[in-house]
Amino acid sequence: MxxxxxxxxxxxxxxxxxxxxxxxxxxxxxxxxxxxxxxxxxxxxxxxxxxxxxxxxxxxxxxxxxxxxxxxxxxxxxxxxxxxxxxxxxxxxxxxxxxxxxxxxxxxxxxxxxxxxxxxxxxxTYYRNAFKTMNQIIESNRLGTIQRIQVKSHFPDWPREWQKNNWINTREQGGFIREIMPHYIQLIQHLFGRIQDLHSIVTFPENCRQSETGLIATGQLENGIPLIFDGLSGTAENELMEFTIYGSYGIVTLKDWNNVFFGEKNQALTKIEDISPIxxxxxxxxxxxxxxxxxxxxxxTFKEGYEVQRILENLLSYKETELQTI
Ligand SMILES: NC(=O)c1ccc[n+]([C@@H]2O[C@H](COP(=O)([O-])OP(=O)(O)OC[C@H]3O[C@@H](n4cnc5c(N)ncnc54)[C@H](O)[C@@H]3O)[C@@H](O)[C@H]2O)c1
The missing domain is CATH 3.40.50.720 (NAD(P)-binding Rossmann-like Domain)
Structure with a gap:
């Protein structure tokens, strides 16, 4: 080479x-x-x-x-x-x-x-062993019939203390929807195909330059499996980042990018310990x-990046004025 x-x-x-x-x-x-x-x-x-x-x-x-x-x-x-x-x-x-x-x-x-x-x-995340482990669990059919996919990203403060810069909390180009959700959208579409039929409610602070404070969105995959995106900032809760796939036999969750938890029906979720870092x-x-x-x-590729952008723009397309007229 x-x-x-x-x-x-x-x-x-x-x-x-x-x-x-x-x-x-x-x-x-x-x-x-x-x-x-x-x-x-x-x-x-x-x-x-x-x-x-x-x-x-x-x-x-x-x-x-x-x-x-x-x-x-x-x-x-x-x-x-x-x-x-x-x-x-x-x-x-x-x-x-x-x-x-x-x-x-x-x-x-x-x-x-x-x-x-x-x-x-x-x-x-796509290159991390945690995601590869999650993928193996899905492919091994240990989840049974997949019933729902859920993404939950809650932040006590946005931006977090360690990521302050001049753009990350601007409505123009920042916010946790643009910063965090693309990771999960890419993984979901890679694993299961295109997301469609999105409906989202986005809440914003009064300052029209600042990024969103909340997101609730539902959608589905082409095969009808429902999806939920749940984002919140400024909440009285520790930071929480979870990507969960619910199945009839088992549940698998990716937490904080690196940790995978798996549980079978009627069992607690257990952390998978032998994921070697790379x-x-x-x-x-x-x-x-x-x-x-x-x-x-x-x-x-940029093709996948475009497919992520399609969902991102849908999530963001909710207008603040619609909230005010309800
Ligand atoms: N892949 C990931 O996991 C991941 C994580 C964090 C951020 N990001 C993305 O990476 C990008 C950068 O994020 P960041 O957190 O490093 O932001 P940052 O603000 O820390 O860094 C951006 C850098 O670009 C410089 N810059 C701005 N305009 C420029 C220009 N026209 N020419 C040359 N330099 C310029 C700034 O001075 C700054 O040093 C964003 O798109 C962000 O969404 C990706």
Whole structure:
């Protein structure tokens, strides 16, 4: 496998995490990193040394040594930067959610596909062993007939203390619906096919710039299995993140991304203890490199990102004014 030149645009919270995975991969060389925050570039120059550091993303996108661009800027900048990267014939790994509207997501997917470039997204849970364990339980038929799928994400505060930045609680591009729900939507559609017939109620705070405080949504899969999305912030409760599949014989729950609980009828749910941790981000990077080299790879493509966006926009389409007229 030849070494792949990588450029990174956006080196904030998640960008730095994926940068570490790139740095660990023997077939990657980091050519350059862009962030509009000069303090971040200064810190990077001290920690990783000799790479191109720039506040202008064109220095990455137009750089001929770069094969793959990883884009981890806030959501509303995904579309313009990804499209420019594709125009410059770069393979792209993009953060979730893919875009800030369905039209943007469709243009990104179709352009990448038409140009025959590798297009992948960072849905990390998909690469975790916890999800693989959950998947095995589902495939082994230990759940019996699946009756309901439920996603529950409750937060004492949104944003959480450790993720404060200038966009994550804005109605324009933040909120837990955009930040958290895509992970579950991707897993559900990967496991069971398209979600449809969504009805959602979204509650908002008085400040029209701030993101939602509540979500209740129902929908169903093509085979009729019902779904519930339940999100709440500012609640007098500890943080709770659960993705549960209810069956006639058994129940399986993914909690906090890493923990799987399983229980059979009339038994308590028990944590599955022997799930070995893996470097799931390194696995993601490895799969993106395989795809670039033309080898079989496990990727979440922009097509799946578009399908997630379809559901996301449906969840968000509820208008505050409708709430007021009820
Ligand atoms: N895959 C995951 O599990 C996961 C987790 C958290 C966040 N995310 C997604 O990753 C993206 C980034 O999230 P974050 O938490 O790292 O945010 P962040 O605000 O911590 O980092 C974003 C970085 O992008 C920089 N930036 C902004 N505009 C830029 C531009 N035009 N050019 C270059 N740099 C620019 C900012 O200075 C900042 O350092 C978001 O889309 C978010 O939804 C994904």
């Amino acid at each position: 030849k070494k792949i030149g990588v450029g990174i645009i956006g080196a904030g919270g998640v960008g730095k995490r994926v940068l570490e995975a790139f740095l660990k991969h023997p077939k990657v060389f980091i050519v350059g990193i862009c962030d509009v925050n000069e303090k971040i570039l200064q810190e990077l120059s001290e920690s990783i040394g000799e790479v191109l550091l720039s506040t202008n993303h064109l220095d990455i996108i137009e750089n001929e040594q770069i094969d793959l661009v990883y884009i981890a800027v806030p959501p509303k900048y995904h579309y313009p930067i990804v499209m420019e990267a594709l125009e410059n014939n770069k393979h792209v790994l993009c953060e979730k959610p893919l875009a800030n509207s369905l039209q943007e997501a469709e243009a990104m997917w179709k352009t990448a596909d038409e140009k025959d470039l590798v297009h992948a997204m960072n849905f990390p 470097n799931h981000l390194l696995d993601l990077v490895d799969n993106v490199l395989k795809a670039i080299n033309g080898d079989p790879a496990t990727l979440v």
